[in-house]
């Protein structure tokens with residue numbers, strides 16, 4: 001065995017040269033790996049005793065992708081181009097043996113080999129679009145040549161990986177190795193050499209890219225890309241593979257790749273990639289903080305949220321006991337969960353047995369004592385402080401020592417809730433988002449007395465149940481809802497100046513949100529937090545509630561809904577609003593789009609700055625993660641704080657002053673110092 005460099009070994013086994021990449025943790029295709037590959041191919045090429053070359057990786061995966069820390073930095077040493085050229089120059093059969101995940105540059109390297117074998121659990125993908133990029137090392141030209149145009153399009157445009165069986169069926173790999181990967185690959189090579197089949201460069205395989213693909217490309221280009229630019233470029237690059245000779249196709253891909261690399265969208269998406277990794281780091285809670293074991297969970301309230309929250313744990317294999325006040329409510333709540341699991345199984349997301357297994361982990365009860373053996377209890381009852389206090393005081397008496405007691409409250413003060421218990425250090429907020437079994441965000445609300453192990457346990461638990469946990473401090477609405485509330489106040493004002501709800505929503509949708517704020521109210525229910533006795537018919541929301549229009553659940557709210565829940569502007573809402581304007585003597589004005597946009601986004605950003613100022617979020621990028629996973633902020637804009645940095649904080653501050661809001665002191669300070677949120 002010769003060490004070519006610290007991450008590349010070369011050995012000869014009989015007439016096969018074996019190149020082993022060992023660059024933990026994921027064998028990223030960094031500079032040393034590229035140098036090692038080029039050098040090893042050269043040595044093996046010149047060794048007269050070598051008849052074939054095997055590329056295999058040590059550790060848990062094949063080359064899992066590019067080294068993302070190199071992105072945005074000036075290129076150094078041999079690039080992807082030179083690496084693929086070295087593969088294409090090889091004069092001996094090259095076989096890649098794949099385990100783990102061959103993604104991005106990893107799959108591109110594998111496709112530069114002449115043959116590919118893999119273990120059955122291997123995954124293959126070109127996920128570059130997720131970072132606003134396209135494959136940049138020949139992926140768009142080689143993938144369709146191996147897997148065919150439709151499969152290649154699916155992979156490059158969605159970024160989703162495929163499994164080994166799919167890869168084999170489409171020709172991306174040549175064989176699935178049943179047992180040991182290396183032994184299987186050596187056996188494949190022996191058969192290959194015996195068969196007399198020699199080198200088979202992917203670049204020379206033109207069968208699958210020859211023909212009329214017009215309909216396929218026009219369909220692919222017609223898909224809704226939700227504002228993301230990269231998928232269209234990826235499709236165009238694959239189309240080039242069907243129209244241009246290989247080298248010209250590569251040059252075309254390279255041009256698009258470089259433009260993508262310089263694009264604002266890619267900068268935003270790469271920023272979010274790192275933001276998501278940073279969010280798990282809490283400045284004063286070190287990684288080695290002890291955590292508590294969560295083997296059994298209790299949930300109080302089987303309503304909209306309780307049922308969804310329970311599903312997360314059952315899905316992760318953790319048994320859950322759900323407490324309700326009445327049998328009827330319990331049956332209803334469990335029934336909704338069962339229906340959800342069954343319908344997912346019917347859609348093929350998992351088997352009917354799996355659905356049954358998950359459901360069987362849920363136990364309903366009407367007695368709080370049954371939560372006595374739970375390690376974590378999450379309260380999801382009505383949003384009223386008196387009720388929550390009552391629940392926590394009772395829970396304190398029955399929960400076992402060391403149990404964590406959490407509230408799913410949307411707005412209420414966790415410290416006030418914790419104060420009714422004898423163990424405020426074990427109380428925190430676990431703020432799930434609706435639908436709780438689907439939305440990836442979990443705001444973890446740290447009370448004044450919440451202990452560090454409890455915080456660390458919650459952060460770890462978020463991962464266990466497939467959520468992104470963001471640590472936030474106690475404040476009205478925490479991070480997400482607090483900023484949303486700032487936006488809603490301004491939206492309601494615009495409605496009273498002459499904008500229809502859909503005029504405002506339209507601007508947000510155009511900006512890239514999946515839906516506007518009023519459509520969101522319709523989804524959540526207009527009666528959320530609305531008290532009939534306190535309603536004076538002074539606002540549109542009052543009037544809609546009084547008219548029984550409480551949102552989608554009543555068939556209409558701000559909008560009317562058809563059977564497929566498609567919203568249309570409601571003439572009833574329009575009449576209620578125009579009458580309200582008349583009653584209040586308002587002469588409505590058409591509010592320009594730009595003003596709507598500024599009055600929607602700047603209050604959020606200003607509030608976000610206040611949150612940072614008060615230390616209620618660890619960093620600006622945490623706020624962006626909240627908005628990405630909790631409210632569908634367009635990822636390609638990087639989140640509200642990144643967006644603010646990108647348009648300039650001076651612009652935002654000028655807007656805040658123009659509309660007469662109180663600017664955050666932090667925002668003023670950053671502008672004075674010519675800094676950005678990213679500099680904090």
Ligand SMILES: NC(=O)c1ccc[n+]([C@@H]2O[C@H](COP(=O)([O-])OP(=O)(O)OC[C@H]3O[C@@H](n4cnc5c(N)ncnc54)[C@H](O)[C@@H]3O)[C@@H](O)[C@H]2O)c1
Nearest residue numbers: 301302303304305306324325380381382383408409410434
């Ligand atoms: N709905 C949302 O979009 C959403 C999102 C995030 C957080 N939340 C919060 O989650 C909590 C629950 O909201 P929801 O929408 O699920 O409400 P919901 O009205 O659908 O469900 C509440 C359930 O709690 C039960 N309940 C009330 N008091 C109880 C008690 N003492 N013991 C046992 N069960 C009791 C009720 O019978 C009801 O089934 C609230 O604090 C809310 O602010 C809601």
